[in-house]
Amino acid sequence: MKLPQSKIAVLISGGGSNLQALIDATANGALDAEIALVVSNKKQAYGLVRAEKAGIPTHYFPRTPFRGLPAWREQFDEALAAVIAPYQPDLIVLAGWMHINTAAFLDQFPGRVINLHPALPGQFPGAHAIDEAWAAFQSGDITQTGCMVHYATPQLDAGPVLVSAVVPMHPTDTQATFESRLHAIEHRAIVLATHIALQNIT
Numbered sequence: 001m002k003l004p005q006s007k008i009a010v011l012i013s014g015g016g017s018n019l020q021a022l023i024d025a026t027a028n029g030a031l032d033a034e035i036a037l038v039v040s041n042k043k044q045a046y047g048l049v050r051a052e053k054a055g056i057p058t059h060y061f062p063r064t065p066f067r068g069l070p071a072w073r074e075q076f077d078e079a080l081a082a083v084i085a086p087y088q089p090d091l092i093v094l095a096g097w098m099h100i101n102t103a104a105f106l107d108q109f110p111g112r113v114i115n116l117h118p119a120l121p122g123q124f125p126g127a128h129a130i131d132e133a134w135a136a137f138q139s140g141d142i143t144q145t146g147c148m149v150h151y152a153t154p155q156l157d158a159g160p161v162l163v164s165a166v167v168p169m170h171p172t173d174t175q176a177t178f179e180s181r182l183h184a185i186e187h188r189a190i191v192l193a194t195h196i197a198l199q200n201i202t
Contacts, residue, residue: 006198007036009089013098016047018116021187022093022194023054031191033198036087039080041099059083063099077105084109091197094152095190098127103154113152114197116190118182120146120164125157130179137169137178144168147186149193163193 010019019038025031038051039059051058061083066076076099084092085108094101094115106113119129123145124136133145146166151159167182 006033006090006201007088008033008091008093008194008198009037009039009084009087010035010047010051010093010095011039011041011097011099012045012047012095013040013042014045014047014096016045016050016096017183018095018186018190019047020050021191022095023050023056025191025194027054031195033090033194036089037084039084041097047096057087073100073102074104077102081105081108090201091194093190093194100156101152101154106152106154111151112197112201114149114162114193115152115157115159116147116149116186116193117157118145118147118186119157120166121148121150121161129157130182133169134175134178137173142169145182147182147189149189151197162196163189165189 010022012019022035026033026035035056037057037059038047039061040048041061041063043060048058061080063076066072069075090112092109092113094113117129119133124132136142144166146164148161148164150161153159165185167185169178
């Protein structure tokens with residue numbers, strides 16, 4: 001008797017190209033999992049369209065109603081966890097999710113939240129990692145960067161690493177060609193890390 005597929009929830013804020021990599025991997029069997037829910041905190045995020053085209057339930061969950069409240073991040077995170085919990089995901093994947101989750105969220109899913117970050121461990125934390133890496137390359141400080149998928153912790157981009165991959169930066173690169181190469185590697189990394197994280201759980 002075949003075991004039921006693992007279920008994942010994917011949180012996004014933008015175009016969702018890494019979400020698409022996960023959708024494709026679940027469709028072609030490279031990832032033995034079902035995407036049970038896609039959540040975005042941005043209404044116009046194209047990732048919501050990608051999910052809807054694939055028949056995946058979506059939920060728009062903005063931060064705006066919470067801003068101005070005392071400890072608004074914690075209140076947002078508690079409410080977000082309440083939205084996701086009924087779907088009973090085995091794993092939550094932060095794929096371009098532009099919000100730093102607090103313990104109020106992470107403690108609801110201990111050891112089951114992973115995050116993709118477009119930099120190598122210990123380098124360029126935060127939302128502007130790609131631009132910062134490109135500037136460092138332009139000034140001659142680095143010749144490579146990369147991406148990683150790590151377990152999410154309240155500390156920004158600092159949890160235990162599941163997968164990391166180096167992306168060389170070439171003298172002939174433009175920022176656009178570099179970013180294209182980086183994103184292609186991200187798409188492979190997020191699928192591999194999701195597989196590993198699910199294996200760690202089961």
